[in-house]
Amino acid sequence: MEAAELRVALFSGNYNYVRDGANQALNRLVEYLLRQKAAVRIYSPTVEKPAFPPNGDLISIPSVPVPGRSEYHAPILIPPSVKRDIKAFRPNIFHVASPEMLGHRAVTLARKMDLPVIASVHTRFETYPRYYGLAFLEPLVEAGLRRFYRRCDAIFAPSESMAQLLREQRMNYDVGIWTRGIDRDVFNPGRRDLAWRRSLGIDDDMPAIGFVGRLVMEKGLDVFSDTIEHLERRQVRHKVLVVGEGPARTWFEQRLPQATFVGFQKGPDLGRAVASMDMLFNPSVTETFGNVTLEAMAAGLPVVAAIATGSESLVTDGVTGRLIRPGAIDAFADALAHYCTDKEARLAAGRAGAGVSSHYGWDEVNQALVDAYLRIVRQRAGGGRQRPSPVP
Structure with missing residues (x-):
């Protein structure tokens, strides 16, 4: 079997209506699959004004805004018309990208159709409750994730550290790696722009500490701001440069009144912003890979990050940055x-980080997942089935 024979039904809770690292990785995957002549159909909630045009054929799934986070939409079901569309498409593998209702329904449908199903893991959902005063719910969330992922033929993590965590959590027998790539035309040291920094009031010799990402509490905004306050008390000369938007922006601006906020950036503008920093500070523990960490490394920045999944697979402590508890x-x-x-x-x-980043190319990492698709489809065609977990 070859890649051109693949017919992939992809299910995502957010394919393009809000821009984040996970859905951009999925869009890059679809673009690569289409270049390999594979057939792909995407099923996801849609909105009137999405963040960016989707790659591939996107079929809308009914959804409702998430309470308290209305920028996200929760899919509520797979309607009969969409089920007919799926059957007419004749997929030979399902790919589910998030463990919410759409993902659960897609796994159930795949099993009814006797088709293999894989899941890609994009974030550590079990850690989210702690940022909203609900840490006691983490074991329940982890148990729900385990039930979901064990119903899949295989699951794929974006880093070896995340894959090892999934094994320790007993999520599935078959845990593979689908890592992330870097666009080196966008993220490289040559994008550094001192004139742009000066326009923001950042002197050429002023160390700029950067934050890049969605401005939401689960990104560790509290740890970031507390750390900056410590630097200020020590009278360490620096400037904070924040790139991103999100519902916690007002809170973050109040905590860091001396910081420069440049809002959402993309493409070459994002590359310029990252390269114009002097270091990246990423205290988050929710990422499974850390796209912003790799982007900063490609731009020639040291990274100070939490010892967490994703970061510890990218950052070498004392060489390309620091890993901190x-x-x-x-x-x-x-x-x-x-x-x-x-x-x-x-x-x-x-310099060390830029060297490490050179090993991450999008075509190479996406081909690894395509190879895994082919393996799993062949296993199912040969009578293979997902093995039941030996652990309850």
Whole structure:
């Protein structure tokens, strides 16, 4: 079997209506599949004004806004008309990208159609409750995720550290890697723009500490702002540059009144913003890979990050940046102060990170997933079935 014989039904809770790392990876995957002459059909909620045009044929799934996070939409069912569309498409593999209602319904449908189904893991949903005062719910969320992922033939993590965590959590027998790539035309040290920095009031010799991502609490905004306050008390010379939008922007601006907020950036503008920083600070523990970490490394920046899934697969402590225990404010401040005051250490770590990033190409990582699709389809055609888990 070859890639051109694949017929992939892809189910996502957010394919293009809000821009984030997960749905951009899915769109890149679809673009690659189409170049390999595979057939792909995407099923996802849609909105009137999406964040970007979708790659491939996108079929709308009924949805409702998520309470408290209305920018996201929760799919509510797969209507009969869509089920007919799926059957007419004649997929030979299902790919589910999120463990919500649409994902559960898609897995059930795949089993009824006797088709293999794989799941890609894009975020650590079990960690989200702690950011909203509901940490006691984490074991229940993890149990729900385990039930979902065990119904799949295989699951794919974006980093080896995340894959190992999924194995330890007993999520599935077959845990593979679908990592992420980097667009080196966009993210490279040559994008650094001192004139742009000056327009923001950042002097050429001022160390700029960057944050890149959605401005939501689960990105570790509280740890970030507490750490910056420690630097200010130590009178470490620096400037904070925040790239991104989100519902917590007002809160973040109030916590960091001296920071420069440039809002959402994309494409070459994002590449310029990242390269014009001097280091990236990523305290989040919710990522399974850390796209922004890889982008910063490609731009020649040292990265100070939490020891967490994703980051610890990318950052080599003491070489390309620093890995710090999650929530350790003093240690984060020490690491940032080191790079703020030692330009040579900053440049050396940036060069090392740029070298590591050169191994991540989108076509290579997407081909690895295509190879896994083919393996799983062949296994099912040969009579293979998902093995039941030996652990309850």
